[in-house]
Amino acid sequence: MDLSRPLAPEPYGLLPATPSFTLTSSDVADGATLDDLFIAGGGNLSPALEWAGYPSETKSFVVSCFDPDAPTPAGYWHWTVVGIPAAVTRLERGAGAIGGAALPAGAFHVRNDNGDDGYMGAAPPAGDRPHRYIFAVHALDVEALPVDTSATPTTVAFNTLFHTIARATIAPTYQQV
Numbered sequence: 306m307d308l309s310r311p312l313a314p315e316p317y318g319l320l321p322a323t324p325s326f327t328l329t330s331s332d333v334a335d336g337a338t339l340d341d342l343f344i345a346g347g348g349n350l351s352p353a354l355e356w357a358g359y360p361s362e363t364k365s366f367v368v369s370c371f372d373p374d375a376p377t378p379a380g381y382w383h384w385t386v387v388g389i390p391a392a393v394t395r396l397e398r399g400a401g402a403i404g405g406a407a408l409p410a411g412a413f414h415v416r417n418d419n420g421d422d423g424y425m426g427a428a429p430p431a432g433d434r435p436h437r438y439i440f441a442v443h444a445l446d447v448e449a450l451p452v453d454t455s456a457t458p459t460t461v462a463f464n465t466l467f468h469t470i471a472r473a474t475i476a477p478t479y480q481q482v
Contacts, residue, residue, distance in 0.1 A: 325471060326444065327357045329354075329475070332353050335475050337478070345428035350424070353400075362446060363444040366445065367389070372427070384401050384425065386400075387461055388411050390412070393409045415458055438478065442474075445469060
């Protein structure tokens with residue numbers, strides 16, 4: 306099957322501009338290849354993420370991982386965490402474990418596009434070009450979005466848009482040869 310197609314646009318570039326802050330990771334780097342620990346056929350662990358420099362009026366965070374290069378019209382949601390308290394500035398490696406036991410108090414996952422309530426590692430089709438896995442931390446002006454665990458990642462993204470006061474991203478890549 307020929308999967309050649311133009312590169313998808315940077316999805317957050319299509320939304321209204323917001324200020325940025327710093328997102329770092331001891332596990333992943335912008336533009337670098339994901340280690341096998343973070344892919345679906347490997348360890349399937351969510352990477353450690355840490356953020357700083359967000360607006361002082363932040364009341365909560367949403368963290369997500371999105372593959373805009375998936376061969377679908379809508380990309381592919383790998384992870385969405387809602388309700389992270391403003392005092393939390395780090396998720397440890399493996400925080401995306403199914404069931405949410407490793408998340409901070411008050412936070413929860415919504416189901417990824419594979420149907421699991423946790424992180425799903427990179428899993429691009431074999432032979433496709435490198436995919437970008439955009440980890441985003443959204444600083445929100447509300448303590449809670451009007452969603453629960455039954456929401457889809459797209460519904461969370463829609464609600465997040467109206468409450469985002471700043472956003473930080475890091476985008477490692479992965480290709481399955």
